[in-house]
Amino acid sequence: MSSLIKCIIIDGDELDRLVIQHHIRQYDKIEIIASFDSAEKAVPYLEFPIDLLICETSLHGMSGLEFGKLGHKIPACVFLSSHPELAAEAFEIDALDFVIKPFKAERFHYSMEKVFSFFEMKEKSECFDALLGENCIKIKENGNVSQIRLTDILYLEALKDYTMLVTHEKKHCVLDSLGNLLHKSFFSSFIRIHRSYAVPRHFIRRKSSNEIELIHQIRLPIGRTYKQSLSFLNP
Numbered sequence: 001m002s003s004l005i006k007c008i009i010i011d012g013d014e015l016d017r018l019v020i021q022h023h024i025r026q027y028d029k030i031e032i033i034a035s036f037d038s039a040e041k042a043v044p045y046l047e048f049p050i051d052l053l054i055c056e057t058s059l060h061g062m063s064g065l066e067f068g069k070l071g072h073k074i075p076a077c078v079f080l081s082s083h084p085e086l087a088a089e090a091f092e093i094d095a096l097d098f099v100i101k102p103f104k105a106e107r108f109h110y111s112m113e114k115v116f117s118f119f120e121m122k123e124k125s126e127c128f129d130a131l132l133g134e135n136c137i138k139i140k141e142n143g144n145v146s147q148i149r150l151t152d153i154l155y156l157e158a159l160k161d162y163t164m165l166v167t168h169e170k171k172h173c174v175l176d177s178l179g180n181l182l183h184k185s186f187f188s189s190f191i192r193i194h195r196s197y198a199v200p201r202h203f204i205r206r207k208s209s210n211e212i213e214l215i216h217q218i219r220l221p222i223g224r225t226y227k228q229s230l231s232f233l234n235p
Helices: 016-026 040-049 064-070 084-092 105-124 178-182 226-231
Strands: 004-008 030-036 052-056 076-081 098-101 125-132 136-141 144-149 153-159 162-167 171-174 190-194 198-201 204-207 211-214 220-221
Touching: 004 016, 016 030, 016 084, 016 105, 030 098, 030 171, 040 064, 040 204, 040 211, 064 076, 064 220, 076 105, 076 198, 084 098, 098 105, 105 153, 105 162, 153 178, 171 220, 178 190, 178 198, 190 220, 198 220
Parallel strands: 004 030, 004 052, 052 076, 076 098, 125 171
Antiparallel strands: 125 136, 136 144, 153 162, 153 198, 162 171, 190 198, 204 211, 211 220
C-alpha cells in the first residue's frame, strides 16, 4: 500500500481503548487519528478522510452500529462486541469484520490482515474494463490486463464500491459495485443471494434455510431479504 491507513477508534471502555491502541500500534501501515469513548464525539470526524473505523457496537447514546450507518463512506469498518447476535446486523451495513470480545491477539491480527488485504485489492482495482467477445471480460490490475471467462467465476463478493470476482485460482477486484455489475447483461446468469454475494445459477448444488452450496463445496450465506428470490430452488 502506498499510503497510511487512517483509523479512528470508538469504545466506551477506557481499558479496551488502550488495548486496541496497543495492538494497532504494532502495524506501521495504520495511523490512529483519534480515539473516542462515544460515537457522538466522533461525528465531526466524519468530515475528514478516514479509511478505517474500529468500533464497539454497544455504546452509551448512539450505538456503534448507528454510527456505522452514519459513516457509510468510511471504506473499512471492524466492529468489536460482546454480543455475537449483532453480527448479522453489522454485516448488513458492510462491516469488513466482526470480532467477539474479549478477543485474543491472534484474532485481532487476523482482522487486520483482512483490512490490509482489502486496501491492497482497492489499490489494484484501476478499472473494470470491457466485455471481450461473448464469454470473456478483461480487468486491468497493477498495469496488467487479465482475461477471465465468465464460466470460471464461482461467485461475486461485494466490498463497498468494489466487487471481487472469485475464480478457483484467484480473486480479482474491480471498481464497480455488485449491484451495478448485476445490471450488466453478461452477468444475467448470476443471482444475488445476500447483500454481499451473487452466484451463477448453474453452480448451485443445494440450498438449506440459511446457505447455498456451490461446486467445490463452497458454502455462502443467504440474506433474509433474498430468500424469496431463491424460492425456485425449493423442492
